[in-house]
Amino acid sequence: xxxxxxxxxxxxxxLLAGACAPPDPxxxxxxxxxxxxxxxGLVWVDPARDEVVFVLPKGESxxxxxxxxxxxxxxxxxxAATRDRNSVLxxxxxxxxKEEDIDEQLYRFPADGxxxxxxxxxRAPFTAAALSPDHRRAILYFGxxxxxxxxxxxxxxxxxDLKGKGVENVTLNGFGGTLKSVEFPGQIVEGxxxxxxxxxxxxxxxxxxxxxxxxxxxxxxPALDQVAVPLGSDIGFxxxxxxxxxxxxxxxxxxxxxxxxxxxxxGMLTLIDEGDxxxxxxxxxxxxxxxxxxxxLFYDSASVPYLITVDAAAGALVFTDIRTQGxxxxxxxxxxxxxxxxDTGGGKQVVAWARNGTQIATLDLGGIEDSLGRKPKHLKIExxxxxxxxxxxxxxxxxxxxxxxxVDFPEEQVTPLSSQVPYDPRGSAxxxxxxxxGTAGQxxxxxxxxxxxxxxxxxxxxxxxxxHYLPGPDRIVVTxxxxxxxxxxxxxxxxxxxxxxxxxxxxxxxVLDQE
Amino acid sequence: xxxxxxxxALVFAAPAAADRSAVAAEAPTAVEAWSPAAADPPPxxxxxxxxxxxxxxxxxxxxxxxxxxxxxxxxxxxxxxxxPPPSRxxxxxxxxxxxxxxxxxxxxxxxxFDPAWRAFDYNRxxxxxxxxxxxxxxxxxxxxxxxxxxSFRRFGAYNYLYGSFDAELTxxxxxxxxxxxxxxxxxxxxxxxxxxxxxxxxxxxxxxxxSYNAGYQQAVTAMADAQxxxxxxxxxxxxxxxxxxxxxxxxELAAGYTFRSKIKVRPELAVSDDPLPxxxxxLGDLAIRGFVWRFGVFVRFQ
Numbered sequence: 001x002x003x004x005x006x007x008x009x010x011x012x013x014x015l016l017a018g019a020c021a022p023p024d025p026x027x028x029x030x031x032x033x034x035x036x037x038x039x040x041g042l043v044w045v046d047p048a049r050d051e052v053v054f055v056l057p058k059g060e061s062x063x064x065x066x067x068x069x070x071x072x073x074x075x076x077x078x079x080a081a082t083r084d085r086n087s088v089l090x091x092x093x094x095x096x097x098k099e100e101d102i103d104e105q106l107y108r109f110p111a112d113g114x115x116x117x118x119x120x121x122x123r124a125p126f127t128a129a130a131l132s133p134d135h136r137r138a139i140l141y142f143g144x145x146x147x148x149x150x151x152x153x154x155x156x157x158x159x160x161d162l163k164g165k166g167v168e169n170v171t172l173n174g175f176g177g178t179l180k181s182v183e184f185p186g187q188i189v190e191g192x193x194x195x196x197x198x199x200x201x202x203x204x205x206x207x208x209x210x211x212x213x214x215x216x217x218x219x220x221x222p223a224l225d226q227v228a229v230p231l232g233s234d235i236g237f238x239x240x241x242x243x244x245x246x247x248x249x250x251x252x253x254x255x256x257x258x259x260x261x262x263x264x265x266x267g268m269l270t271l272i273d274e275g276d277x278x279x280x281x282x283x284x285x286x287x288x289x290x291x292x293x294x295x296x297l298f299y300d301s302a303s304v305p306y307l308i309t310v311d312a313a314a315g316a317l318v319f320t321d322i323r324t325q326g327x328x329x330x331x332x333x334x335x336x337x338x339x340x341x342x343d344t345g346g347g348k349q350v351v352a353w354a355r356n357g358t359q360i361a362t363l364d365l366g367g368i369e370d371s372l373g374r375k376p377k378h379l380k381i382e383x384x385x386x387x388x389x390x391x392x393x394x395x396x397x398x399x400x401x402x403x404x405x406x407v408d409f410p411e412e413q414v415t416p417l418s419s420q421v422p423y424d425p426r427g428s429a430x431x432x433x434x435x436x437x438g439t440a441g442q443x444x445x446x447x448x449x450x451x452x453x454x455x456x457x458x459x460x461x462x463x464x465x466x467x468h469y470l471p472g473p474d475r476i477v478v479t480x481x482x483x484x485x486x487x488x489x490x491x492x493x494x495x496x497x498x499x500x501x502x503x504x505x506x507x508x509x510x511v512l513d514q515e
Numbered sequence: 516x517x518x519x520x521x522x523x524a525l526v527f528a529a530p531a532a533a534d535r536s537a538v539a540a541e542a543p544t545a546v547e548a549w550s551p552a553a554a555d556p557p558p559x560x561x562x563x564x565x566x567x568x569x570x571x572x573x574x575x576x577x578x579x580x581x582x583x584x585x586x587x588x589x590x591x592x593x594x595x596x597x598x599p600p601p602s603r604x605x606x607x608x609x610x611x612x613x614x615x616x617x618x619x620x621x622x623x624x625x626x627x628f629d630p631a632w633r634a635f636d637y638n639r640x641x642x643x644x645x646x647x648x649x650x651x652x653x654x655x656x657x658x659x660x661x662x663x664x665x666s667f668r669r670f671g672a673y674n675y676l677y678g679s680f681d682a683e684l685t686x687x688x689x690x691x692x693x694x695x696x697x698x699x700x701x702x703x704x705x706x707x708x709x710x711x712x713x714x715x716x717x718x719x720x721x722x723x724x725x726s727y728n729a730g731y732q733q734a735v736t737a738m739a740d741a742q743x744x745x746x747x748x749x750x751x752x753x754x755x756x757x758x759x760x761x762x763x764x765x766x767e768l769a770a771g772y773t774f775r776s777k778i779k780v781r782p783e784l785a786v787s788d789d790p791l792p793x794x795x796x797x798l799g800d801l802a803i804r805g806f807v808w809r810f811g812v813f814v815r816f817q
Contacts, residue, residue, distance in 0.1 A: 026634050030677035048677075064796065461791050462726060481725040483679045488791065497791055504784040505720070505730060505796040508680075512631035512780055512799025 025514055030483050032507065033076065038111035039085035040472035042479070042487075044507060045069065047076045052090060054113030055506055057475055057489050064509040065113030073099050077125060082162060084135045084191065085471070086111050091140070093125040106140065106160060106167075120167040122158040130182035132206075134193045136163055137219055139182045139206060154178045155210070159222060172217075173226045177210030185244035185256060195220070196246060196254050198280045199273020207256065209239040214258055214269070216282065224279035231258060231267050231284070238262065245298045250305040251322055256282070257296060257307060264291055266309060268322060287325050289318045295339045298322075299348060301369045310352055312337045317352065317363065317376075332376050334359040341365075342393050342409065351396075351409070352376075356384050360396075360407065379414055381405055387425050395450060397435065399423025406435075406453060415453050420444070429469035429476070431492050438467035438478050445476060447495050458495045460488050461502060484508050609758030612751075614652040615660065615817040621645055623809025625670065625773055629802040631780075635684040635718065636672035639805070643670030643686075647811065651694055660696040660704075665689065681721045686803060688714040688738050702750035706767075707743040714738035714775050716803070720782050730782025730795060737776045742807065744769025748815055763815045770808040777802045 032053070033045040041056035050072065054065040069076055070092035079090040088109045094102040106120040128143030140158040155172040157179070172179060186196040186205045195202035208215040216227040231237040238261040245255045258267035266289050269282040289296075290311035299306045307320045311329070315336055320327035335354035342349050347366030353359075363376040387399035391406075398405040404417040420442060427439040435448040442464060446457040465481040469492070476490040485507030491499045625641045632639060649664025671685040692710025699705060714736045721729035748765020751758050780798040 022630070024633050024637065025630055026674065026676050028677060030679040060792075061794070062796075461787065465725075482722055482728050483677075483724060484720070484722050484728065484730075485796070486728060500791050502784075502791045502793040503796070504728065504793065505782065505798065508720075508798050509796040510799050512634055512801055514630070514799075 026511075032483070033079050035466065035468070035479060036079050036081045036088055037085065037468045037470070038081050038088060038472075040111050040470060042468060042470075042477060043079070043081070043088045043109075043111070043113075044485075045076045045079045045090055046507075050074070050076070052079075052088065052107075052109055052113070053507060054109075054111070055485070055487075056112060057470065057473055057477060057503075060501055062487075062489075062503045062506050064506050066510070067109055067113055067117065069107050069109075069117070070105070073102050074105075077127070078129075080129055080131075081111070082108075082135065082138070083131045083133060087162065089129065089138065091122070091126065091129075106138075106158070108160075108162065118165050120158070120160050120165070122160070122167060123169050124152065124156050124158070126158065128182075130184070130206075131162075132184045132219075133187040133190050134184075134204075135191055136161070136193065138162055141179055141182055141208075143181075155208075157182075157208070159219060168222045170217075170222055172208055172210070172215045172228075174208075174210050174215050174228045175213050175230050177213045179208055179210045180239075181209045183207045183209065183242050185242040186246075186254075188244075196244065196271070198247075198254055198271045199275065201273060201280075203280060205244065205256075205271075207242045207244075209242070209258075212237055212239075214239050214242070214256075214267075216256070216269075216271075216280075218279060221279075225274075227280065227282050229267075229269055229282050229284055231260075232286070235265075236260075236263055237265065237267065237286075239267070243296060243298065245305070245322075248300065248305075250300050250303070255322060257298070259293060259296055262292070264288060264293070266293055266296060266307065266320075268307075285325070287320055287322070289320060290314055290316065290329065293318070294337045297339050297341055297350070299341065299350070299365055301365070301367070304369050306368075308339065308350060310336045310339050312354065317350065319368065328372060330363060330374065330376065332361045332363075334361050334378060336361060338388075340390060344410075349409070353385055353388055355386070358382065358384050360385075360398075362409065377412070379407055379409075379412060381407075381414065382416075387423055389425050389428070391430050391435070391450065397423075397428070399425070404437075404448075406448070406450065417448065417453075417455055419446075427464070427467040429467070429492075431469065431474075434492060436467075436469060436476055436492050436495075438464050438476065440464050440466060445478060445490050445495055447492065456495065458490065458497060458500070460500075462486065462488070607756060607759035610761060610817075612653065612817045614650060615662075615815055616650040617647070617664070617813040617815045619647045619649075619767075619811045619813030621647065621666075621668075621767075621809045621811030623769075623807060623811075625803070625805050625807045627803055627805040629804065631799060631801045632672075632803060633674070634676055635674050635682045635801075637674050641670045641672055641686075641803075643668045643809075645669060647813070649692075649694055651696060658698045660698065661694070662696075663691070663693045663708075663710075665691050666710075676720070679722060682719070684716065684718040686714055686716050688712060690738070690740055692740065696746070700750075701752070702748055702765075704746040704748075704767075705744070706746060706769075707741070708769075709739075709741045711737065711739040714803075716778055718778075718780065718782065718801075720798075728784060730784050732778075732780065732782040734778045736778055739774045740771065740807070742769040742771030742809070744771075746813075748813075761816060763817065764813065765815065766810065766812045768808070768810055770806065773804060773807045775803045 028048045035042040035044050044053045050070045052067045052069050056063040069090050074092040075095045077091045077093045090107045092105050104122050104125050106122045108118040126140035130139045138160040159168040187194050195204050203218045204220045206217050206219050213230045218224045239258045240261040241259050243257045247254045254271045256269040265286040268285045271280050289309040291313040293309040294312040296309040305322050307322050309318045315332050317330045335357035336352035337354040350363050352361045360379045361376040383400040389397045396407045402419050406415045421439045424439045429436045433450045437446040443460045444457045448455045462480040465479045468477045476492050478488045480486040484505045486504045488502050622644045627639050645668025647666035651660035651662025654661050667689050669687045674682045676682040690710050690712045692708045694708040696704045696706035716734045719731045746767040749763045751760045754760035777800045780801050784793050
C-alpha cells in the first residue's frame, strides 16, 4: 500500500531537513575594531556580524547592548566617537568590490546604544573624519592614505550635520592639489559655536589643506563660493596647519595664518567680505619668519597685533607685526619647536619647548614691544622631553623615559616621579587635581594628586591593553587583551583593589541566543 | 568494528541450517511458546527423566568352558575390575525464561537542534557512548516483558568558536528507565523505554591572546529520554545448551528523543589567588536536546 502523496512529501522534506545541517552560526572571525571611548562606556564594532557593541559600566555591573550596522553586503570601515563623546560614528562600505549598488553610509549611534541610529548617505568610502570643536559637524574626506577604490575623487568630501540628519556631498573647488587635512580654525572654544565675523557677517569657516593650497568654505552655507588660495608650489609651500585670528581693534579683518611644513614664511590670508552677498574672499601675503617656523600663535600687545613663531633652527622666537610685517627676534638659548600661551595673572607668557630638548623656556609677554632684549627663563628637564601634556594653565606633565615630571610654572618647580615604564599620553587622564595613569603593557594603575604630588599605585590582575576614562560614570576602565572582553573598572577617587572589579566575557554576552 | 564482529560472532555461533531443522523438530524451545500447564506433554528432550544408571553386570562364561567352570568355582564378582559405564553427557533441564538481566554497552548520536550547540561543536551531532544494566520479567506468561534499568552515557564536544575561542563541553549522565519489551519470536524483541535522570554538564571557554583566560562552568540539569527499538539476540535453540542455556548475547538498535533542560551558560573566569572581584557575562541558553539513535551490544542472563 502506497502512502498518500502528501505524506510522502512530508517524509521526504523531514529527511532532507534532518540531513542538511543549517550553516554554522559561529564560523567566521571575531576581529573587532579597537574600542571607542564615549562618555558613558566603550563601544566595539564587530564587522563580521555587522554589530555595534555598547559596553556600559554602571556600579558593580556592566550592561551590554548591541545594535545592527549595515548588512551582509557591507562592512564597517572605521568607527569614531564624536568630540562630545555622546555619539559613535561608523562608516559602512561595500563588503567587496563585487558588491554593486551599495551606498556608503555613515551611522551615528547614541553613546548609550538606545534608540535608532541616524544614517547619512555619504556616497564615498571616506577614510578620515574631521570633527568640529563646536560638536556640530563632521567632515568626511579621503585622508593621506587615499582609498583602495579603483578611481576616486580625492577632493570629494561630505559635510555631516551631527545635530540633525543632513549631509552635503561636495567637491572642493581647488587648483588641483590633493586634500590632506581639514581644520576648523575659527572654533577655539570646545562645545561652543564661535563664528567668524567677516564684514559683519558670521561665517563658520573650515580650512581644507591641500598640496600648496588652502580652500576655505563656510560650513553654514556650503552653497557660497569656496575660496581657494594657492600658496606657491614654486616656493615649496605645503600647508601644515592653520590659525585664525578674529578681527579686533588692532587688526579689523580676520586673518588666517597658514604654517608651512617647511620654508621660512607663514601665509597670511586676510578675509574680506565680498560685499555682494556671495561670501568672502582672501588677500594673501607671505610673512618672512626667519629660517624655519615649526609653530605659531598670535598675541595682541597693548598696541601691536603680533604673530609669534618659533624658529627651530635658530632656537628663537620671532615676533611679527601683522600690519607691517616688521618684527624682532628673541633668542631662547635652548631648543624650541612648539609653543603655547598661558596666563600669568597680569598678562600672558609664552612657553617654548622641543622634543628631546632639556629645557622649557618661558617668556613674559607683558610690554614685550617695549622690552627689547628681554631674556627668557628656563626650567631644566634633566633627562630630556619625550612628551609634554598641558594639564592646566599652571602645570604641564612631561614624559621622559621612565620618569614623569610635573612642572609648576608659578612655582617654577619641577617634580620628578619615577615609573617602571615610559609615559604614554594615551594612558593618562586628568580628573580635577588628580592625574590618572595606566600605561599599556604593565599592570599598575597610578594616581598623582597634583596638589600634594603624592603618587599611589594599585596592582591589577592582568596587563593593561588600553586605558580609558569615562566622565559619565566617573570611572577608569582598563581593557585587557582578550577577544571575549576583559576589563577592570577602577574608581579614580579611590583606586584600590577593594573598590575595583573585573568583568570578563561581555563581548560574548548573548552569543548563544542568536538565531 | 564491534558491530561487525558481533554479527560475525552471531553467524558463526549459529549451527548449520540442517542441524537446526533437525534439532527444532525434536526439541522446540520454551521461550516463545512456553507454558507450564500440565496439559501440554513435555517435550522429550525437555523432560527431566532420570536415566537409569547402568550397573556392573557379570560377564557370562562361554559355553565351551562350562565343564571347567563346573570344576572351578567362579571368582567372586568383587575380584574383577568393574566395567565403566557408557559415556554420555548429562542432560540439563530446560529453563523457561521468566526474567532476563542484560549487561551492555552502546554507542550512538544525538542530533541537537539548538543553534547554541554549534558554539561547542562544528556540527549538530554528538557522539556518545555508555553502558547499561537492566532487567525485566515476563508478564502473565505471555510475550511481554516489563522491567527497567540504569545506564550511564557520556559525550563531549569541541569547537574553535569564531576562530578565537576554545569551546569544550562534556556531558555525563546516569539514566534510570522503565522498559517494555515484546518477544516477537525468540531472538527478536521490540522494545521501548522511558527514563530520566540528572545530566552533569561541564563546559569551558578559553582564549589566548597575550594572556590565557579560561572560564569554566558545571551545571546539573534534568534529562528525560524515550526510545524504541529492536533487539536481536541468540535464541536458546542456537546455543550449545539449547533450552537449558542461561546466557545469550545480542545487539540492539534504538532511536528516540532526549530532552534536557536549558543551561544558562555563564562560565566563571579562572583567577589567581586573591583576585579582584570578578564578574562574568551571561552567554545565553544552551538546550542539549534532540533526536537520538544508538547501537548496543549486550550479554543476557535469563
